Amino acid sequence: MTTASTAPVFAALGDPHRQQLIMMLARGGAASASSLAPSLPVSRQAVDRHLRVLTGAGLLERRRSGRQVLYSVRRAELDRSADWLRELADGWDKRLSAIKESAEGTGQAPALEKNPTDK
Template identity: 55%
Template sequence: MTEERPGTAEVVDSVLGALADPTRRQLLDLLAAQGEATATALAEYLPVSRQAVVKHLAVLDAAGLVSSSRIGREVRFAVRPAALDTTAQWMASLAAYWDRRLANIKRVAEAAERDSDSRRPE
């Protein structure tokens, strides 16, 4: 199909697994909109506890989607776009592969139809 860089499959698997959960997608959206935020601030927007938010952020962090930094007593989270970029590139490559395959099927089908039409008596 397409050639992947080393580690790409692991990154994509991790990102897709993390984004399979709607709460994690919502957290990522919130962080993208806010730039950075604490788990406490993020929990205000979600129907889950702060502890649940922390657990979801840990999954996003493990997937390389967010980073955390301690500022005094606060831990602030921000989006890390590299893993998303890698996943988007993989998806674009997959889409291009299928576009080429479908275009080839279309060409074969159209050629078969033209051939069939040319054999019909008028």
């Protein structure tokens, strides 16, 4: 399964400035740190560091174009993380269904209160 490999992606998306940057890139197309910086209340260097964090998480792509470096969105990684969330939610849904069924069968409160890890 998709274990903890999505953690860096979520960590990267966990910063408001980085969210803003990736939204700007998704809507406006590829852009450089210098061109994005004026839209944020931080320095050009700080923006570049954020973009590198996003790139490191696999969410962005870097490529050189003349004297500037352009960042653009990598959709695959977005999809992967969305899938992880969906699987998590579905797992929880199955759990709820199983509990409901069990409750209907026995007529009493199910194993929700039970510890999954007794030692």
